[in-house]
Amino acid sequence: MSDPMSLVAERVDALLSELDPRTADPVEFRGRQYDLGLAWVHFPEGYGGLGLKPSLQREVDRRLAAAGAKPPTSRHFFGLTMAGPTIVTNGDEQLKQRLLRPTFTGEVAWCQLFSEPGAGSDLAGLACRAVRDGDEWVITGQKVWNTLAHIADRGMLIARTDPDAPKHKGLTYFALDMHAPGVEVRPLRQMTGEAEFNEVYLTEVRVPDADRIGGVGEGWRVAMTTLMNERTTIGGGGGRPTRGSGAIAEAVRIWKEEVAHKTPAMRDRLMSLWIESEVLRLTNIRAAQNRKAGNPGPEGSIAKLKFAEVNMAIYELCIDLLGADGLVGFDYEMRRAENLGLVGPPGSARKMFLRSRANSIEGGTSEIQRNILGERVLGLPGEPRVDKDVPWSQVPR
Secondary structure, three states: OOOHHHHHHHHHHHHHHHOOOOOOOHHHHHHHHHHOOOOOOOOOEOOOEOOOOHHHHHHHHHHHHHOOOOOOOHHHHHHHHHHHHHHHHHOOHHHHHHHHHHHHHOOOOEEEEOOEOOEOOOHHHOOOEEEEEOOEEEEEEEEEOOOOHHHOOEEEEEEEOOOOOEOOOOEEEEEEEOOOOOEEEEEEOOOOOOOOEEEEEEEEEEEEHHHEEOOOOOHHHHHHHHHHHHHHHHHHHHOOOOOOOOHHHHHHHHHHHOOOOOOHHHHHHHHHHHHHHHHHHHHHHHHHHHHHOOOOOOHHHHHHHHHHHHHHHHHHHHHHHHOOHHHHHHHHHHHHHHHOOOOOOOOOHHHHHHHHHHHHOOOOOHHHHHHHHHHHHOOOOOOOOOOOOOEHHHOOO
16 A cells, blocks of 8 residues: 555554454464564564554554553563664564564563673673684673563673774674573662562573674674664653653642642742653654654753653652651552562652662663763763773773
């Protein structure tokens, strides 16, 4: 069909006529969705897409949700937002055919293995080594702050394959089998009571060369695909689809329902944050429209940084509005969650106040985001750096 919307509508009709999303097995339903090109509509045909504009995915999701389709779970998150785009952009034919479909269905859950104890924000300074042995790579090292690694089947892993090359050039990207011998995952308990983060130890893990994504030594370039999608996903958290929803809606609810003594100062803080949140939402919409027009501006680079600042400020306000109840209530919710065997009090402002501390770290620290904005968007002079052509093995550490 010449009309993309008509093509999407026809494919959705075909999917819903074959399977009822309310009763069908979710894996079977999502697998058929992939086969019809409705997984990532902007991907090429044969890889879960139709080669259309990504904006049409919203129409697919809207119609399937209205028909009762189950939403993606945490098992799908990293695959949908990062692993899938990275594989379709950089993977070879065999890797795309093998991993894209189960990634979309959730049969293969992913985690991200980038940060290390000695190289967090300085990603190119990582020390995890991969040494080639025939058709395999032997990988040894440690990763940290790996969200959902304890439930992952695959890990997006960057390792150093050439210590004599400049640090940005001696890296290679792998789709690590998290169940392979030598992979050890240790949960890290957070102050929210959950353990969504982990540290991962790799001890002489053998990885087939067929699980390499991109060329040898091209890991930095491949990682940029992952990171751009990660920052867009996190930054988009501030781009709420409707006015007055998201974190700011919780602050407004608390103001209306749980604050007995409303002061002008607190009202002013609430309104200031509502305005900032609304500006961020509109900025994200403008960035999305610019991308559609093929003219991406600096707005997309700002989103992640500003989302972290606004989100933390909103939940700080929530706790200030709750006063002493903010602490008492959280203690009660934590004990109740523990008694029920839950990972934590889901969705509460008390929990999110603690969880939001990570917003300025995950997906690239706010300091790194400011460097990117200053140097790459505004064109300001960069910080003094080690000569880019110095081999990694000679960089002072």
